[in-house]
Amino acid sequence: MIWYALILLLVGSAFLTRRVPWRSAFGMILAWIAIFAVVLVAISYREELAGVFRRVSGDVLGRPRQTTDGSSMRVAVASDGHYWVEGTINGxxxxxxIDSGATVTALSTETARAAGIVPDRQRMPVVMQTANGPVEAQRARVTELVVGSIRMHDVPVVVAPQFGKINVIGMNMLSRLQSWQVRNGEMVLEP
Known part of the structure; x- marks a missing residue:
């Protein structure tokens, strides 16, 4: 607090010795306060601003949302704040x-049908707690699920019409990876 008082005293004495009119001095002080505030905010939120810059430049320049770098895969955050990937189920x-809050990988009935996945109706359905409330889903298995450089076999999934057209990669697939993390607005998946 003493440092702030000393800085204020130094700046104030500079204005007094130069005999700057109070109105223009007040305007200059406000301008410098605004400049320091903008710099402080930019420094404090530099990682978030870097993510925003990447997202905007990706939208403007048409950069891909998912890229493969060696064996690792990078997925940029979408404008809705989620991580979306393109992949194949049984071709x-x-x-x-990609939802780390989902326990199991989930498929829409439309996607399951198109991929030739038949839910096991002989087993009891699973009641799942979703963000939209409880959902009754049927169990099934995917022979092959491929996303970028990641290839998984015999993946347990659930299928339900309540999922609409959304397919979700859950923790049962993410936990098979060597690692996954979110860094600077990108999800990095290591097979």
Whole structure:
């Protein structure tokens, strides 16, 4: 607090010795306060601002949302704040939401049907707690699920019409990876 008082005293004495009119001195002080505030905010939120810059430049320049770098895969955050990837289920193209809050990988009935996945109706359905409330889903298995450089076999999934058209990659697939993390607005998946 003493440092702030000393800085204020130094700046104030500079204005007094130069005999600057109070009105213009007040305007200059406000301008410098605004400049320091902007710099402080930019420094404090530099990682978030870097993510915003990457997202905007990706939208403007048309950069891909998912890229493969060696064996690792990078997924840029979408404008809705989620991580979406393109992949295949048993050779059929599908779009997935990566959700670390989902216990199991989930497929829409439309995607399951297109990929030739038949839910096991002989087993009891699973009641799942979702963000939209409880959902009754049927269990099934995917022979092969491929997302970028990641290839998984015999993946347990659930299928339900309540999922709409959304397919979700859950923790049962993410936990098979060597690592996954979110860094600077990108999700990095290591097979």
């Amino acid at each position: 059929t193209s599908a779009r997935f939401l």
